[in-house]
Amino acid sequence: MLSDDDLDLLSAYLDDRLSPDERLHLEQRLRLEQQLRVELDELRITRELLQDLAPVALPRSFTINSASVQTRQFWSFGWFARFGGALASLVLVVLVSAALLNLSFGTQSSDSQIAIAPTTVIGAEQPELVREPEAVAQDAEPPVAASVPETAMADAELEEAVAEESAAEEPQPVRHATLTAPSGGATLSEEPRAPTAAEGLESGAQADGEAPPSVNMEASEDANGVGAATTDSTVVMTPARAPTQASQLRAAETDATQSGTSAVGWVIGVAVIAILALAVWVIWQRRTAR
Amino acid sequence: MADEELRLAQAGQRGDVEAFNQLVRLYEGRVYNLCYRMLGDPDSAADAAQDSFLSAFRNIHSFRGGSFRSWMLRIATNTCYDVLRVRKRRPSTSLDAAFDTDDESRPIELADRGEAPDEFALRHELGVAIQQGLATLPEDQRAVVILCDIQGMSYEEIAHITSANLGTVKSRLSRGRARLRNFLKATELLPSRYRHEGESTSPL
Numbered sequence: 001m002l003s004d005d006d007l008d009l010l011s012a013y014l015d016d017r018l019s020p021d022e023r024l025h026l027e028q029r030l031r032l033e034q035q036l037r038v039e040l041d042e043l044r045i046t047r048e049l050l051q052d053l054a055p056v057a058l059p060r061s062f063t064i065n066s067a068s069v070q071t072r073q074f075w076s077f078g079w080f081a082r083f084g085g086a087l088a089s090l091v092l093v094v095l096v097s098a099a100l101l102n103l104s105f106g107t108q109s110s111d112s113q114i115a116i117a118p119t120t121v122i123g124a125e126q127p128e129l130v131r132e133p134e135a136v137a138q139d140a141e142p143p144v145a146a147s148v149p150e151t152a153m154a155d156a157e158l159e160e161a162v163a164e165e166s167a168a169e170e171p172q173p174v175r176h177a178t179l180t181a182p183s184g185g186a187t188l189s190e191e192p193r194a195p196t197a198a199e200g201l202e203s204g205a206q207a208d209g210e211a212p213p214s215v216n217m218e219a220s221e222d223a224n225g226v227g228a229a230t231t232d233s234t235v236v237m238t239p240a241r242a243p244t245q246a247s248q249l250r251a252a253e254t255d256a257t258q259s260g261t262s263a264v265g266w267v268i269g270v271a272v273i274a275i276l277a278l279a280v281w282v283i284w285q286r287r288t289a290r
Numbered sequence: 291m292a293d294e295e296l297r298l299a300q301a302g303q304r305g306d307v308e309a310f311n312q313l314v315r316l317y318e319g320r321v322y323n324l325c326y327r328m329l330g331d332p333d334s335a336a337d338a339a340q341d342s343f344l345s346a347f348r349n350i351h352s353f354r355g356g357s358f359r360s361w362m363l364r365i366a367t368n369t370c371y372d373v374l375r376v377r378k379r380r381p382s383t384s385l386d387a388a389f390d391t392d393d394e395s396r397p398i399e400l401a402d403r404g405e406a407p408d409e410f411a412l413r414h415e416l417g418v419a420i421q422q423g424l425a426t427l428p429e430d431q432r433a434v435v436i437l438c439d440i441q442g443m444s445y446e447e448i449a450h451i452t453s454a455n456l457g458t459v460k461s462r463l464s465r466g467r468a469r470l471r472n473f474l475k476a477t478e479l480l481p482s483r484y485r486h487e488g489e490s491t492s493p494l
Contacts, residue, residue, distance in 0.1 A: 004465070011464030015438075017445065046471040050439035053417055055319060056326050059336050062318040062343050066307035 002039050010040050014047055086280040093276050097269035101262070295358040302350045310350065314343050317359060320441065321366045327436045328370040330425050338373050342366040357447065364451045367433055374429055423473040430454075431466035438463055 002010070009026055012018050018026065030037050295316075301309030321342055326335035342365050353361050405413075424432055430452070437448045438459075449459050 004461070007464045007468050008461055011467055012460055015445070015463075017460070042471045042475070043467050046467055046474065047439050049416060049420060049474075050435065050470075051442070052413075053420060053440055054413065056323050056332075058319055058322055059332060061315075062322070062336075062339050063311040063314045064307055064343060064347055 002036070006036065006039075007043075010036070010043055013040070014044055086277065086284065089280055090273060090277055093273050094269075097272060101265045101269060292357070296355060299350060299353050299358055302347065303353070307347070310347050313358060313362075317362050318343070320359070321362060324363060324366050324436060324441065325370055327421070327424055327440060328367070328429075328432060329373060330421055334373060338369045339366065342369045345369065357450075360447050360450050363437070363441075363443075364453075367437075367451055370433075371429060419474065419477065420470070422477075423470045426473055427466050427469055431462045431469065434459055434462040435466040435470065439467070 009018070009022065013023065013026055030040065295313065298309045298313050302313065318339065322335055322339040325338040325342070326332060329335050329338060342362070346362055346365050349365075424435065427435065433452055434448055437443045437451060438445070443451070445456055445459050445463075448454075448463075449456050452459065454462070
């Protein structure tokens with residue numbers, strides 16, 4: 001049994017593909033090795049049998065029917081037939097990516113609201129902040145002030161401090177905003193007007209997931225026997241007002257987080273689309289390169 | 291000849307089907323024989339040959355000069371590989387082939403003029419045996435043996451057609467020939483005169 005190298009040598013010798021040195025060396029071995037000569041003869045016979053094979057007659061003509069080719073081209077729209085699969089894949093990927101991104105955004109916004117909600121609860125539990133609007137309202141309207149004693153009152157120092165702070169922050173717009181707030185409180189933060197302190201308050205309250213200001217408006221206008229309601233509404237509003245800047249910052253931070261997340265999501269989506277498009281293109285190139 | 295082929299190919303690139311059909315007529319015999327030797331079945335070979343020419347026409351824009359024959363046979367070889375791959379994935383048995391007891395389904399082999407009937411019968415029997423032996427070869431060795439020993443192509447052209455280097459072509463060819471030789475010897479289909487000659491004759 002010959003080795004593969006010897007078989008390669010004999011096969012190349014039959015096809016006259018050996019270098020002069022290889023040929024001379026093989027011919028010297030052939031004179032000495034009987035087995036090598038037998039192998040060479042058998043390979044030569046096999047090769048001659050293959051070369052002597054009669055060609056097979058054609059069963060039919062393989063010429064192309066121009067009508068069928070043109071019809072196919074017409075229906076396939078040339079390049080569209082070539083890239084139709086890739087286009088369909090891209091469209092599918094875009095649709096799926098858009099659906100996934102929208103789903104993830106919705107989940108993230110609800111998560112942010114849920115995450116901020118405990119902050120509001122903590123603020124509502126701070127009794128000193130409850131009195132802030134009443135201190136502002138004492139100079140304005142008695143009905144609102146009348147409801148103050150029913151609420152939990154804090155010490156005088158805090159009252160003074162809150163009064164000073166309220167005076168510095170122009171408390172009148174707060175009450176005005178409280179009274180004139182539209183019943184559709186949920187839409188306040190979406191108004192395109194320039195943000196005032198009252199709007200900041202309302203938007204802060206909304207960002208904290210509080211009840212809409214409409215409840216507050218009703219409670220403030222009803223001066224008879226609705227102190228509890230006024231208290232509730234005050235409790236609702238005051239935590240948001242005290243950290244107005246913090247709420248605004250939190251809202252801005254939430255927006256920035258959402259916009260950053262959306263940007264990351266779009267980048268990921270575009271990257272996925274690009275990778276898939278590249279894969280489709282490579283597969284197509286390999287198929288056409290045959 | 292090469293210039294004429296190039297001109298016809300360029301006309302085909304412009305959508306001239308009739309010009310491309312002239313190329314088809316030039317190479318349909320070679321392409322069909324390659325497909326038949328690769329697949330061993332005339333119907334599959336005819337389908338593969340037709341698919342090869344259709345594929346060539348659709349991708350004629352990718353032909354950038356050189357040997358049209360090599361380019362065409364490369365397409366045909368790859369088409370045969372695809373058919374064989376599908377066969378492996380979904381093996382099937384033709385009912386027609388199973389009940390065929392005569393040679394009607396076999397392709398007609400062209401006889402030499404002046405050949406005696408017994409010589410033709412012997413040659414036909416040998417052809418059948420060789421086709422069976424080719425079917426036992428791995429696909430890559432089969433393609434190289436067919437292209438070299440039946441189609442008479444050079445190593446370089448085979449390397450281009452099969453997308454392999456020269457060393458790979460040489461080794462595939464030698465192993466394919468050795469396997470085929472072993473098959474013919476084992477089935478005692480190698481003519482006795484050849485077998486006895488091999489033991490007595492000297493190569494030099």
